[in-house]
Amino acid sequence: MDSIHYHYLVDGEDFARAGEASSSLKSKLKQLGFPPDVIRRCSIAIYEGEINMVIHADGGDIDVDIYPDKIVMVLKDKGPGIPDIDLAMQAGWSTAKEQILSLGFGAGMGLPNMKKSSDEMNVETEIGVGTTVTMTVNVPN
Amino acid sequence: MVVADIIKLLDANVISNEIDMNHPVKTVCGSDMMSDVLAFIKKDAVLLTGLNNLQVLRTAEMMDIVCIVFVRGKTPSAEMVAMADELNIYMLQTQYTMFDTCGILYEAGLRGGRKVDG
Incomplete structure (x- = not known):
């Protein structure tokens, strides 16, 4: 099935600009007429991911494929990698520095x-190489 | 409750250039942590925050937040005001602290997300 594809380059230098890719995707999903709940779940998932890329990995690339029945978001960075994914998946566990906390994240x-907001989430990570997070949000019939 | 009620209750200044006083609000979330807002906020919400940066607006945009109230007299930048107008998010400012702001709105009948699941 053909998809509509969007690519976003996430700038890791500027925290103030973080979220621009998420904002752009949200507008596009609205224009395409997806249900509000699908848009909301995609927005949370991609925005959290985009913030993570800026905070932890100096930016990266986001690729989104929009199908009639699902939205697939792939967030790829060349950051430090996640040493223990199970630990990172625990609510409240963070390696963020004080400066990031003062910015609200x-x-x-x-x-x-991100996991809660998507129907499927897969994290591939290698220390010193980077992390790729793939999230799928299904569109109900 | 509508936006005009919030303004009256909190003795708030209207920061946005454009505002719909009759827009309904149903729930409230008070937090300086945007991660928590993204995890817990409900629909048609007012966000109370002491955080003052562009990510407050991005978070509000992502979560379809109706109105942001900056507590403790925090004043958003001109860039934030322009962005809020563009996104159709209303920004208010109150001199009350976070605790008192929450209390005033709670007493007036507004509620948050109640307890967090699990």
Whole structure:
């Protein structure tokens, strides 16, 4: 099945600009007429992911494929990798520094919330190489 | 309850250039942690926060938040005001602290997300 594809480059230098890719995707999903709940779940998932890429990995690439029945978001970074995914998936566990906390993030809710918001989530990570998070949100019939 | 009620209850300044006083609000979330807002906020919500940066607006955009109330007299930048107008998110400012702001709205009948699941 053909999809509509979007690619976003996430700038890791500027925290203030983090979220621009998520904002753009949200507008597109609205224009395409997806149900509000699907848009909301995609928005949470991609925004948390985008923030993570800026905080932990100096940015990266986001690729989104929009199908009539699902939205697939792939977030790829060349950051430090996640040493223990099970630990990172626990709500409240965080490696974020004080500066990030003062910006309103780094509470250790990102990955658990991304999982909760998507129907499928897969994390591939290698220390010193990077992390790829693939999230799928299904569109109900 | 509508936006105009929030303004009256909190003796709030309207920061946005454009505002719909009659827009309904159903729930409230008070937090300086945007991660928590993204995890717990409900629909048609007012966000109370002491955090003052662009990510507050991005979070509000993602969660379809109706109105942001900056507590403790925090003043958003001109860039934030322009962005809020563009996104159709209303921004208010109150001199009350977070605790008192929550208390005033709770007493007036507004509720949050209640307890967190699990």
